[in-house]
Amino acid sequence: MVAAVRTVLGDIPPADLGVCDAHDHLFLRTPALPGQELADPASAAERLRAFRASGGRSVIQWTPYGMGREVEALVELSRATGAHVVAATGLHQAVHYPAALLDRIRDGLADLFVTELTRGIGSTTVQAGLIKVAGAFHTVDAHARLTMTAAAGAHHRTGAPIAVHLELGTAALDVLDLLCGELGVPPRHVILGHLGRSPDGAVQREAARAGAFLAFDGPSRAHHATDWRLPDELAALAEAGFAGQLLLGGDTTVPETPGMPHLLRRLHPRLEETLGADTVSALLTANPARAFAFGAPAGTAGDTA
Known part of the structure; x- marks a missing residue:
C-alpha cells in the first residue's frame, strides 16, 4: 500500500502536506458550547486565508461525526484557498450528543467510521x-471504550490514523494501554491531543517511548495557564530524542x-528561538506527513506509514 493522506479533495502524497496545522476546527457545533458555534463559512475562509498567508499549507x-463538520463547505474552502484540508470521522465524548443519537448508532460505530473513511460522509x-x-x-x-474499540476496528480495516482528545491532557497512558495494548493499534498510528494541558513530563516521555505522536494544540483561552510552558516542554522532549513525534496545532x-x-x-x-528552525520545520x-498517512490495513502486506 502506497502511503497517502486523505484530504477532502482526495488522496495526496504525505510530503505534499507542507506546513501543517495538525489539530484545528474550521467548523464545530456542540450543545456543550451553546452560542459559540463555528458555523460561518466566511469566518472559516478568513482564518484559512490568514493561515495560508503566513506560510501554512494544510489543516x-x-x-x-455529528458536530457540524460541513464537509461540502470544507471542499469549497480547500478549492478556494489552495489549502489541503483533512476531515474526520469518529465520535467525541457523550456530552456532545443527544442520548437518542448515541443509542441509534452505538452498535454500528465501526461500520459508520469505515463508511466515512472509504465511501463518503x-x-x-x-x-x-x-x-x-x-x-x-x-x-x-465506558463511552470512550466503546468509541475507541470501534476506532481500532476501523483502523484495522482501513489503516486510518486515530486522533485522541485527552480531557485536560489526562489519561494518555490509559488510552495507549487500550488502543495499542488491548486493541492492537500500532502506536505510530495514534495521535494524542492536548498533552500540554497537563504538563507532566514523565507521562509525556512515556507516551513518546510507546511510539505515539504527541500533539501540542493551542493556545486557547481556557488553557492559557499552561500555554507558556510549551517551548520548554517541546525542548525537553526533543532533547530526549522524541522530536520526530511532536505535532503542533491551533485547536x-x-x-x-x-x-x-x-x-x-x-x-x-x-x-524557533528555543528549538531551532530545523526542529520547528x-x-x-x-x-x-508521517502521522496522518494511512497505513496498510490488517491482513495486507507491509505498512508504509
Whole structure:
C-alpha cells in the first residue's frame, strides 16, 4: 500500500502536506458550547486565508461525526484557498450528543467510521482522513471504550490514523494501554491531543517511548495557564530524542480562539528561538506527513506509514 493522506479533495502524497496545522476546527457545533458555534463559512475562509498567508499549507480538522463538520463547505474552502484540508470521522465524548443519537448508532460505530473513511460522509463522496475519539478526565470511561474499540476496528480495516482528545491532557497512558495494548493499534498510528494541558513530563516521555505522536494544540483561552510552558516542554522532549513525534496545532474551538493564524504568526518564531528552525520545520512538515498517512490495513502486506 502506497502511503497517502486523505484530504477532502482526495488522496495526496504525505510530503505534499507542507506546513501543517495538525489539530484545528474550521467548523464545530456542540450543545456543550451553546452560542459559540463555528458555523460561518466566511469566518472559516478568513482564518484559512490568514493561515495560508503566513506560510501554512494544510489543516487537519478534528471535528467528528455529528458536530457540524460541513464537509461540502470544507471542499469549497480547500478549492478556494489552495489549502489541503483533512476531515474526520469518529465520535467525541457523550456530552456532545443527544442520548437518542448515541443509542441509534452505538452498535454500528465501526461500520459508520469505515463508511466515512472509504465511501463518503453523509450523502457526499467526501472521505474522512482520520478517526477522532476522546478520553475522559483521568480515565477511559465506558463511552470512550466503546468509541475507541470501534476506532481500532476501523483502523484495522482501513489503516486510518486515530486522533485522541485527552480531557485536560489526562489519561494518555490509559488510552495507549487500550488502543495499542488491548486493541492492537500500532502506536505510530495514534495521535494524542492536548498533552500540554497537563504538563507532566514523565507521562509525556512515556507516551513518546510507546511510539505515539504527541500533539501540542493551542493556545486557547481556557488553557492559557499552561500555554507558556510549551517551548520548554517541546525542548525537553526533543532533547530526549522524541522530536520526530511532536505535532503542533491551533485547536480553534470557539470564535475567539487565536487558532491557526496565531500558530504561525506568533508561536512559530518563539519556538524557533528555543528549538531551532530545523526542529520547528520538522514539527510542522515531516512529522504530520508521517502521522496522518494511512497505513496498510490488517491482513495486507507491509505498512508504509
